Amino acid sequence: MKKTKRMGDWLRQPLRRLWRLLAMRCAHATQVMSDELDGASTxxxxxxARLHEAVCPGCRRVRVQLQGIDRWLRNATVKPPEPGGLSEDARRRIRRLLRDQQATSDKPEG
Structure with a gap:
């Protein structure tokens, strides 16, 4: 009897893991895909998630979309903000806009 119980326990854990692999829902699969791109998945x-994608065309599309977004974000060029706030070019443009607004508001209506 003990051997059967031990065998059952020994078999139960792998079966649970297999069931977990095969029974993933779309919401969890897409979260895992996102985590994978961030390097935070097991x-x-x-x-x-890959097994789920094999049978779920919707999740395959989501993976393609996430990979495209990830590629786009990695290739995007973002200028770091300059120390001290706004760049000189931004300050110049703001001053010009303020000057133009002031000149427009100083004109008499007529």
């Missing part, structure tokens, strides 16, 4: 979750 190998088991990644495998489960």
């Amino acid at each position: 190998a088991e979750d990644r495998l489960a």
Whole structure:
């Protein structure tokens, strides 16, 4: 009897893991895909998401979209803000706009 119970316990854990791999829902799969791009997913979750994608065309589309967004963000050029706030060019443009507004408001209506 003990051997059967031990065998059952031994088998139960892998079956739970297999069920978890095969029974992933779309919401969890898409979260894992996002986490994967951020480097924050486990190998088991990644495998489960890939298995889910194999049978879910919607999640395959989501992966393609997430990868496209990730690629776009990685290639985007963002200038770091300059120390001291606004760049000189931005200050110049603001001064010009304020000067133009002042000149327009100083004109008499007529």
